[in-house]
Amino acid sequence: MRKNWRYGVPVVCIAAGFLLASAHASSQGGELRELHTSRLSDLVSDVESTVRDVEQQRDALTAQxxxxxxEAASDQGVAQALDRLEPLAGPGALTEVAGPGLVVTLTDAPRDQYGNYPPGASPDDLVVHQQDLQSVLNALWAGGATAIAVQDERITTWSAPRCIGNTLLLHGRAYSPPYVITAIGDAEELEDSLDSEPGVRLFRQYAARYGLGYEVEAEDELQVAAYEGRPSLRYARPVH
Structure with missing residues (x-):
């Protein structure tokens, strides 16, 4: 037994030293968790800057x-092509939509005056997650919404809301809570659909327990702006 300890202890110490050296090299002397968070924040900032530059180029090209x-509208063939495209602008989310509907607001739970979490809560329990936002969107579409916007950004079939921590990434921009979802449609049907969506019911349970914000307001007149980007279709084919 003593002989085993005599050989085992040095091996364990050498392995531990190797792991510590590897961690130090990876972090370059910094704390690993903080380094990861810093890199993620820098990545989001770089993406936002790139998106702003691309949007400026897009606006200039759109004007051209x-x-x-x-100038080409006087040509009969071009005019006919534009006439055929016009009815597709609405279904393609390229026109503004107005009418009655709902405004749904999702908010992270606040801490107390001392910065403490509610009893029994973990940090993940207190923030709006991607699945929470997606559950609301799914319920609104299922309830017959004709147009939806998140943070005034029109949601289309190409939209992919993503959450990193308590930050929402949408169309290349980062947003912080509260998250405001605007939906055009029959308010009663939309609200019934929200009430029957399992993901929304679960979020409301967390809201009641930990203080997350969940508000639904019916409005007689709402506006959802047109999608400002351009669709990127990989598998579409011309209609002959």
């Missing part, structure tokens, strides 16, 4: 396209 379309 409209000018070219205006």
């Amino acid at each position: 396209l409209r000018e070219a379309q205006s």
Whole structure:
């Protein structure tokens, strides 16, 4: 037994030293968790900056396209093509939509004046997650919504809301809570659909327990702006 200890202890010490050295090299002397958070924050900032630059280029190209379309509108073939495209703008989310509907607001739970969490809560219990937002969106679509916006950004079939911590990434931009979802449609049907969605019911249970914000307001007149980007279709084919 003593002989085993005599050989085992040095082996354990050498392995522990190797692991510590590897961690130090990976973190470059910094704390690993803080380094990861810092890199993630820098990545989000870089993406936002790139998106702003691309949007400026897009706006300039859109202005050139409209000018070219205006000049070419006198051509009969071009005019007919534009006439065929016009009815597709609505289903493609490229036009503004107005009407009655609901405004749903999701908010992280606040800490107390001393910065403490509610009893029995973990940090994950106190923030709005991607699945919470997705459950609300799914319920609104199922309830017959004709147009939906999150943080005034039009949601389309190409939209992919993503949450990193308590930050929402949508169309290349980062947003912080509260998250405001605007839906055009029959308010009663939309609210009934929210009430029957399992993911929404679960979020409401957490809201009641830990103080997360969940508000639903019916409005007689709402507006959802047109999608400002351009669809990128990989598998579409021309209709002959």
